[in-house]
Every structure is written in C-alpha cells, then in structure tokens.
Amino acid sequence: MRLLINEIEVDAPPGTTIKDAAKLARIRIPGLCDYPGIEHYGGCRLCLVEVEGMRGYPSSCTLPISEGMKVKTDTSALRELRKNILELLLSEHPCGCLFCERAGKCDEIREGMRKVPETVGCRYCPKDHRCELQETVALVGLEKIELCRLGSHKEVMRSPFFDRDPNLCILCGRCVRACDERSGGVVSFHFRGFDAGIGTAFEKPLEDVGCRFCGACVDVCPTGALVERANKWAGLPEKIVETTCPFCSCNCKIGLEIKNDKILRTRTTGSKLCVRGRFALEFVHHQRLTRPLIRKDGELVEADWKEALAFVAEKLSGYKGRDVAMLVSGVLTNEALTAAKTLAEQAMDSRAVAEDYSSRYNLDEIVKGPLLVVGDLSETNPATELAVRAAKPVVLSPIKTLLAKNASLWLRERPGDEVLVLTAIAKVAISALADQDRKSLEKVEGYSEFSKSLDLLKKDDISISPSEIGKATRALSRGTVVVSPDSDLEIKKAAGNLALALGGKLCLVGRNCNSRGSSILGLSRGFEDTMHSLQSGRTKAAYIVGCNPARASARMAEILSNLEFLVVQDLFLTESARLADVVLPAASFAEIDGTFTSTDGRMLPLKAAIKARSKSDVQILSDLLSIMKDGTKENKAEAELKADNSQSSPKASQPEMQREAAGESPEPVKTRAQANEFIILSFLPVKLQSAPRDSCQLVVGPRLFEFGSGTRTSRVHDLLYLNKKRKVEINPEDGRDLEIADGEAITLESGEKIINRAVRISRRVPKGVMHVCGRKSEAVSAEVKRDV
Amino acid sequence: MKNKAAKEATEDEVQEILKGFPSGKGATIPLLQKVQAENGYISAEAVREVADFLELPESEVYGIATFYSEFKLIKPGRHHIKICMGTSCYLGGGKELLDHLSRELEILPGRTTEDGEFSLETVACLGCCSKSPVMSVDGRIFGGVSLSSADNILAHLD
Ligand code: SF4
Ligand code: SF4
Ligand code: SF4
Ligand code: FES
Ligand code: FES
Numbered sequence: 038m039r040l041l042i043n044e045i046e047v048d049a050p051p052g053t054t055i056k057d058a059a060k061l062a063r064i065r066i067p068g069l070c071d072y073p074g075i076e077h078y079g080g081c082r083l084c085l086v087e088v089e090g091m092r093g094y095p096s097s098c099t100l101p102i103s104e105g106m107k108v109k110t111d112t113s114a115l116r117e118l119r120k121n122i123l124e125l126l127l128s129e130h131p132c133g134c135l136f137c138e139r140a141g142k143c144d145e146i147r148e149g150m151r152k153v154p155e156t157v158g159c160r161y162c163p164k165d166h167r168c169e170l171q172e173t174v175a176l177v178g179l180e181k182i183e184l185c186r187l188g189s190h191k192e193v194m195r196s197p198f199f200d201r202d203p204n205l206c207i208l209c210g211r212c213v214r215a216c217d218e219r220s221g222g223v224v225s226f227h228f229r230g231f232d233a234g235i236g237t238a239f240e241k242p243l244e245d246v247g248c249r250f251c252g253a254c255v256d257v258c259p260t261g262a263l264v265e266r267a268n269k270w271a272g273l274p275e276k277i278v279e280t281t282c283p284f285c286s287c288n289c290k291i292g293l294e295i296k297n298d299k300i301l302r303t304r305t306t307g308s309k310l311c312v313r314g315r316f317a318l319e320f321v322h323h324q325r326l327t328r329p330l331i332r333k334d335g336e337l338v339e340a341d342w343k344e345a346l347a348f349v350a351e352k353l354s355g356y357k358g359r360d361v362a363m364l365v366s367g368v369l370t371n372e373a374l375t376a377a378k379t380l381a382e383q384a385m386d387s388r389a390v391a392e393d394y395s396s397r398y399n400l401d402e403i404v405k406g407p408l409l410v411v412g413d414l415s416e417t418n419p420a421t422e423l424a425v426r427a428a429k430p431v432v433l434s435p436i437k438t439l440l441a442k443n444a445s446l447w448l449r450e451r452p453g454d455e456v457l458v459l460t461a462i463a464k465v466a467i468s469a470l471a472d473q474d475r476k477s478l479e480k481v482e483g484y485s486e487f488s489k490s491l492d493l494l495k496k497d498d499i500s501i502s503p504s505e506i507g508k509a510t511r512a513l514s515r516g517t518v519v520v521s522p523d524s525d526l527e528i529k530k531a532a533g534n535l536a537l538a539l540g541g542k543l544c545l546v547g548r549n550c551n552s553r554g555s556s557i558l559g560l561s562r563g564f565e566d567t568m569h570s571l572q573s574g575r576t577k578a579a580y581i582v583g584c585n586p587a588r589a590s591a592r593m594a595e596i597l598s599n600l601e602f603l604v605v606q607d608l609f610l611t612e613s614a615r616l617a618d619v620v621l622p623a624a625s626f627a628e629i630d631g632t633f634t635s636t637d638g639r640m641l642p643l644k645a646a647i648k649a650r651s652k653s654d655v656q657i658l659s660d661l662l663s664i665m666k667d668g669t670k671e672n673k674a675e676a677e678l679k680a681d682n683s684q685s686s687p688k689a690s691q692p693e694m695q696r697e698a699a700g701e702s703p704e705p706v707k708t709r710a711q712a713n714e715f716i717i718l719s720f721l722p723v724k725l726q727s728a729p730r731d732s733c734q735l736v737v738g739p740r741l742f743e744f745g746s747g748t749r750t751s752r753v754h755d756l757l758y759l760n761k762k763r764k765v766e767i768n769p770e771d772g773r774d775l776e777i778a779d780g781e782a783i784t785l786e787s788g789e790k791i792i793n794r795a796v797r798i799s800r801r802v803p804k805g806v807m808h809v810c811g812r813k814s815e816a817v818s819a820e821v822k823r824d825v
Numbered sequence: 826m827k828n829k830a831a832k833e834a835t836e837d838e839v840q841e842i843l844k845g846f847p848s849g850k851g852a853t854i855p856l857l858q859k860v861q862a863e864n865g866y867i868s869a870e871a872v873r874e875v876a877d878f879l880e881l882p883e884s885e886v887y888g889i890a891t892f893y894s895e896f897k898l899i900k901p902g903r904h905h906i907k908i909c910m911g912t913s914c915y916l917g918g919g920k921e922l923l924d925h926l927s928r929e930l931e932i933l934p935g936r937t938t939e940d941g942e943f944s945l946e947t948v949a950c951l952g953c954c955s956k957s958p959v960m961s962v963d964g965r966i967f968g969g970v971s972l973s974s975a976d977n978i979l980a981h982l983d
Contacts, residue, residue, distance in 0.1 A: 222882030228891045238876075238887035239869050239898075246883065442880070800877050 040106040055097035066110050067176045070209040071098035072257050086110050119177045128184045134158035136181050163269045164261035196243045197755035198316040199255050199265050203234045206262040212254035223248045250312040268301040278646035282314035283626035284744050286547035287420035288635050289314050293646045311419035323752040325650045326622035349619050350664040352602050356578040357386040362567050366584040367393035367549030370631030373654035380658050384665040390567045391560040395547025399637035403517045404428040412521025416739045437801045451500035452736045452816035456723050458501050459531040463538035464491045465510040483720035516541045522548035523739040530721040554634035578602040587613040589746040622651040629653045735787050735819035740810035764797040766808040772798045787819035839874040853889050866897040902937045902944035909959040911950030917957030925972045
C-alpha cells in the first residue's frame, strides 16, 4: 500500500498505522502511549497528524493507512497543538529541570541533591537521560511551561525489584497493556481525575496479586514512574553486551548494561524475559569464590591454583571407571561440557553425566500445528509458555493457570491422573486410525503390550469424560505433545506413546539454558547408572561441575559426604562445595565467551561482559587434563578436545528415555513419526494407576522464583523474599468447610512431610486439591491440620 | 471467628447475586450495582468474586468500581453522615464542620470508624442552601449546624 507522508512516498503493508508507516520513512512523530509490540491505545494525543480529506487531527498511532493517503506530520498547527498537549501533560509532572535555564550546570552539587528522597525534577530522577519525556520535550520543541508542579504528594511504592513512583506517572497506560499480555492484568487504571493512577486491586502489594515480576511494565514505562531498584542511581551504562540468559531453555537474548565492571541492569533486546533473566542476574556479584579451597585438617583453606590442580590430579588418578563419577549440568556451555566429557573419558576412564534432557524442536514451527501441553510451563519455561499460550493449545492441568484460561480445550484432570488421560487419548486416536496407518503402527516395538494395556483402561477411573477425550483426540491429530521438564518420568513416557499414536511429535522441554547441548553430547545417557553407583556406595570419588545435588536433596548430601574424595567446581561455596575436599572457583556466564545450543540446534553466543573473577570451567578442566596426562600426551589431549568440540554426535538413546532420540540417531526405526525430527523408537509400558479419590490431594509444582536447585536464585535478595512468601492455594469451598480464612497459617501432613504455610483462597485450584510450590512436581495425598 | 463468619456470609451473598448474570465484561457495571444494592457497598471479596465470575482481572474490576463515584468500596457505618460541600454550605462553614467531625471520629471523609458505628462522606448540594451549613445523618437533614450542635446530634443517636 502506498501513501504520501510529508510528500515522501512510503510503501507499507495494509493494517500498518500511519505512525509506524512514518517510522519506515524515518519520519519521527512524537507520542508517549504507543509502544512497539503492545496494543495501540491513542491516549496521549501527541501523535496527531493532518490527513487530506479528513476533518480534525486524527492520532496517527491508531489510524491505519489507506491507499493514496496524503499525510502531514509537521505543520505549524500540529506543532502548536502538540506543545499545548505536552504542556498540559507536564503540568502534573515535576518538570522544573526540563526548562531550567541552568540545566546541566548543577552537576557539582548533584550528589547532595540525590539524597532528597523525592523526585522533584529530572536531576533527581533515576530515569534522567533515558527518559522519553525528556526526548519528547526536545522533539516537540517545548521551551517553557506556565504551571509546573514541584513536590510529590503520593507515596512511592516499593515492590520486589522495582519502585513505583505515582508522581512521575503520565497515565500513558503502556504498563497496563504490557501486563495484560504477560500476566493477565495485574495492574489497571484506577480512580479518576486528580486521583487517577495505576495500581492493583485495593492497592495490594504486587506479590499478593499474581505479579510475576517479568518487568515488562518497567521496560515500557516512558518515565521514571517504574524503575529497577538495583543500581537505581547509577545512571547510564558504559556499554551493553548482548548475550544469552543463563537460566532456562527458552534461551532469551539479553543485553547486559555494564558500568565499572558491574552488571547494572538487564535489557530485553526484543525477547520476553521473565523475572530470572530480567532481575535475577545479580547472583554474579554475590559472594563469589575467587581462590581454590583445599580441605586441611577438616577445614577448607585457601590455596593457589597450582597446588589445588596438582592435588586434584594426583587424587583423581587413583580412581578409574565406576569408582569415580563426573556430574555436570546443562547450565554449562558446550565448551565446558565437552571439556568435562573429555576429562572424564580420557583421564578417569569414566563418563560425564547430566540429569538434563531436551528434545530437538523449533518452537515457531510446532506452534503452527495442534498442541497438547502437560505441566506448568509458566513456572519452568516462561518464554516458551508465552509462545505456546498465543497458539491456544489443548491443556492438561488441574490448576487454572493462565495457559488453561487461554486454552482451546482445557482438560482439568484430577491430579495424578495425567498418565491415564494421555493413554486414554492415545486409545481413542488408535481406534480412529485407518487400517493402513494402524498396520504401520503395529510394527512399532512395544505395540502389542501397549495395546493390551489399553484394555485395562476403564472410563470410570478417568477424571475426564469420554466426550472431552474424544474432542481432544480430534483436535490433536498429528500435533505435538509438549511436556514440561519437571513432569514425572511416567508422564513423559505416556506422552511419548500418545505422540506416536497421534502421528505427531513429542517435545520434552529442557530445564536449563543448555539442556539441548547436553542432550546432543549424550550426557543424559548413563545418569541413572551413575546415580545407582553413587547410592550403592560403589563410587568412591566424584567431580561435580555446575550443579548442586546437596542442595536439591538431603539424601544426596549424605552420599556426597561419605565419598572418599570430592571435587566441586562452582561460583560459590555451595551446599555441595561445603562437603568437598577441593573447591575450584569458576567464572560465571557473564565473564566468558562460549556457546549454548538452542532447542532447534543453533549455536547461541555467550559474550564476556565483565572481567573474569576466576578461571573459566573450560580452562580448569583442560588444565587438569594436561596435568593428568603426562607430557608427551599433552598435545594429543588438546587435539582430541578440539576434535570433540567439532564432532559432538550423540548416538542412540539414553536408557530411561529410550524412545526419543535426536534426529541424528544412527538407526532410525520406521515409525509414522519418522518424517519429523523426533524419532520415537517404541511404545513404553506405563503404570496405569488412577489417583486416589477419597483424600485431599496436594499438588506440588515448580516455581518461577526458584530455579533448579536454587543455587543461583537463592543469591538474589528479592527472590528469596518472594520464596519466603509462598502460600498454599485452597479452593474457597474447602476453605469454608475447613474454616480457614485467607492468610491464615495451616499445617499440611503428607506422608512424612509436614508443611507449614499461610493459605491463599483461590479458585485456581479445584475443590479437594491444594497447591504448593516445591522443587519436584508430584501429586500426593495430604491431610490438613489446623494450627490451634 | 465472628469476622470470618461475616466474611463467608458476604461471599455467599455475592455468589447469590452473581447467579442470573451473563458472563462478559459488559456485565461489570450492572453487576457491581446489584452487589451494592444488596450489600450497601462493594467489599474486597465482592470484587474478587465479580472478577472471578466475569473472568476479568481483579484490578480491572476495582478500576471500574473506583472510576464511578456511585460505587462505595467501604462498608458504611451504622450511622451515615453526609456533610454538604455545595458553594453555600462551604462558605457557611461546611468545611470547618467536616474537619471537626473528621477529627472527632478519627476518620477521613469516605471512611468508616473502626467500630463500624459512623461513616463520613461529602456531598455536592443537598438542596437546602438557605440553611447552610447542612448535614444529613441517616437521611435526616439538619440545617445551621454549629460544631457543638453537630456533637450533640451524634451523641443522641441510638
Ligand atoms: S512485573 Fe510483569 S506481571 Fe508484574 S505488573 Fe509488571 S508487567 Fe505485570
Ligand atoms: S507507570 Fe509508566 S507506563 Fe504506566 S501509565 Fe504511568 S507512565 Fe505510563
Ligand atoms: S524465560 Fe528463561 S531464558 Fe527467558 S529470561 Fe526467563 S529464565 Fe531467562
Ligand atoms: S502515541 Fe498516539 S495517542 Fe499516544
Ligand atoms: S538544572 Fe534545573 S535545578 Fe539544576
């Protein structure tokens, strides 16, 4: 579609707004409420234009272009109007500094001025020099203002991670619209006239009304009304380094704002970050280890690198094969994983293993087809959840999550029934197959036992009605079954069977930023074996990099403390490191160059943004390798390491997940799914057990605010606070039956576990079900004991 | 415990009112009106129930409730006092009267005393400007109210 803007011809697709079309022609129209990627609003009226043949001054951010349109963006009438509008807007904003004739000359006394707890002008504002209001004043050419409010009268609200200063708010509504998309509207416009503002229901704290602290509102806010609290007054960064988020397998791109060799803040650079990527990178600066520690007379004491590495090399050379375990994880770069693998194989005759698996998938592709989602991705992989949510999937979840609310079909099973429901859908799908398709399915390994087990399914045992199951089956033909990383192994197996029956794909979402890389290197293979050897006491020594088993489970802590020799390589003195004989400090993700592998196989770059606080994992591991191999072999080892780096081809499948190997599998078995990237090898038997019907069910689910074992997230102050405030969710009806009110503390007993928590009354959970956040997902029976 | 029972009661009442309304954003205002007509005000629980029922964010329902001055979000007291702030009453000492009662009852206009006895509110004009300053207590109009006569009126309510 062609149109003329200020006599310049512009070509833009239909549906584009005039404002966006002008941007294509590099014509700037001022505007404070429009923002790329969020709904158009047309509230500030600064983007007025003149359109030939149209009366008045329409706002260009809401008016779509039409063929042959003639637009003027910069007439004297428009300039005058904009000045008036902006002046009005600023009359409620502390804008003294904007028009101060000595602006910029008050630097000498600035430090003193910052001690004032109120923002009475730009020089007192954390957004100074990065504020869109300042830009707009320059663009509109406003030079003075008749009325200007100076002091503030509304209280600045402190939330985890950011401060909200209502006195600086210009009511552009960007935050409201941004939040709508992310978390379903935590904040809205409230009151009217002079009292008008942005807030939560009854001004409750954000953490009590479902805020996920994604920071989307902070990102879009044009003024200092919403700003990060960390390094609030540090001003502009010296540089911005683009790198990859070191938490989950969504692999969001992030921009690190760096000043004085410190991370000030994270920028989004286009991705939809969650709280972890946006606010939780301060762990990098939290009590890092910088020197190796060696246990002497029972105490960990500092040592130099030479001594520490020599000691480790000497001790480790006494263990071979099953005597020694190398535990790694998908938080490490491909380079570090490869180095660990090489060290284990060449110097220890052993293997490196990780409890980390991710399918190969391209999210943009799979969301185009039918989707079934199992597990709460919004807590484990938020950016993936957002993409999936937009695709309106079929959702299997007992909890009314945002995903369930946006589902095309929501199957609300009784917790613990997941395997049954997945298998029931598979059963219907198979019975609906054409003869030819069924024949090819019959050739798949394990089919006969699987089909026999289908006879055991009784519809009365399943909490989803046959008609819903039928609907789901029809909706899902050749679709993808997406399973969250925290889901039980049985659920993953049942999901694989279902994918096979549907002629679709299985998508096991990975937990860590480099779960895919770890899968390609075959590190998930043999994890179970290694764990058995550790548990049985067969294994005498271990080398742990990038994971913290002692924090994840008490049993593991006990096992580690019984080892003869333990090396832990990490950023901090972790729970596992405290049990070690040698602790080797490593550099963080922000201090190294390297790569993660994305779920669709791309190499994602990590860029060093600050000076390394210690040696990198790769360096430590290859130094050890050279020491452990004698001089002549040294060069060969390095050559091998390089070779390994380039080939990295995984073979076959891991034992516990044998059905699903990456596309590179050497022996593809013929199945209907073969054309896809997922080669599903066989049907696997699953336990068809329905959840107990009588007792109260407790659903333990993963939590956004705690990642993995929590080693890094527990070093972020505000995440710790949010984790402390977690609650048990209970349905209002149960609340009434048990006489429990919102906020009251209760005690839950489930087996040996006793949980003390405050209650949140919520319809997110069905009657008879309670929900708490924990490390491992599970559904168990529980009993409520009131605190008396 | 009594508090809890009261809470439950309002929840049940609201649930009762909610029946018979179609879901959807358009129903918010009539629904809030109905809730207010039945309960006299819109409680935090009511906002939550309405939001749940209409599948809207709680903050949005609260936003609508605070946008229209007809909605009350605070439970009115057993005795409801209105002070006229129309031009005539304002000039005739209405502001002093308001400040006085506000101090005496230890509440701001728009609030209810902790014991639930009194609530205080301002109105634009009660239509009896000649008798300024005017105040109304539980619907009864008092004209030419001085600070001490106001105290007296409140003291003799049952
Ligand atoms: S941080 Fe995210 S969830 Fe919280 S209010 Fe802002 S946009 Fe909404
Ligand atoms: S807080 Fe910021 S984004 Fe939200 S309305 Fe105010 S100025 Fe706009
Ligand atoms: S969604 Fe995942 S990758 Fe993105 S910011 Fe959050 S933790 Fe990082
Ligand atoms: S940017 Fe167009 S009205 Fe605000
Ligand atoms: S610049 Fe305005 S007070 Fe200094």
